[in-house]
Amino acid sequence: MVVERETEIPEQPGERAPDAAEVTEAVAATEGEKEVVAPAEAEAATADDAAVTDDADPAEHLTALLEDTRAKADEHWDQLLRVRAEMENLKRRQANELEKAHKFALDGFVRALLQVRDSLELGHTATLDQGTDIAKLREGTELTLKLLVDVMGKFGVEQIDPQGAPFDPEYHQAVTMQPTGDAAPNTVVTVIQKGYLLNGRLVRPAMVIVAAAPGAEQS
Secondary structure (H helix, E strand, C coil): CCCCCCCCCCCCCCCCCCCHHHHHHHHHHHHHHHHHHHHHHHHHHHHHHHHHHHHHHHHHHHHHHHHHHHHHHHHHHHHHHHHHHHHHHHHHHHHHHHHHHHHCCCHHHHHHHHHHHHHHHHHHHHHCCCCCCHHHHHHHHHHHHHHHHHHHHHCCEEEECCCCCECCCCCEEEEEEEECCCCCCCEEEEEEECEEEECCEEEECEEEEEEECCCCCCC
16 A cells, blocks of 8 residues: 655755745655555565465365365265175075075975875875775885885985996995806895985995805805
8 A cells, every 4th residue: 555645845944945846846756756666565465465365275175175075985984884784684684595495495395295194194094994905005005105206206316226237336335245146246136225316416325235256255
């Protein structure tokens, strides 16, 4: 801000008063000083304003960035919590389904097996009657056995009956060897207990007697 100063020309005793020309010259000199001082002060004020502006803009910019970063962090945290909750729920559901699968894996097999049990109970009740026809009882037993075989086959249970087949140590268990001339050596001549497969996997090997060459020692 430029402050104008009034130019005073003091009168000294014994001196003459300045005339109009001298007064005009003094005023002109004062105006020149004003013109020199004013631009310098204006430049200083402009520099101060620019400094204030430069100081204010970065602060506001950093504040805006901080708020934006904070908002994004909160959003990501919420997403993480939701994903974690969904994963926990999925894990819990899978554990429950696995437990149910283990507990009720044989549900279908048991349902199919119930009719076999019903048939066996009917046959057992028939044996208590003294007037039961043995032929009919045998026929009922055969039907029950066939029903059982069908149910087991439906669920992938396959019977191993190696009568007359070559001995296979992967599926047969030799109880003893019997010298005989009626079968080739290492052939199953007697099946003591049949074996079973479940979907191709051995559940129980067949217990057999294997033929040996005549004159061989019986083991």
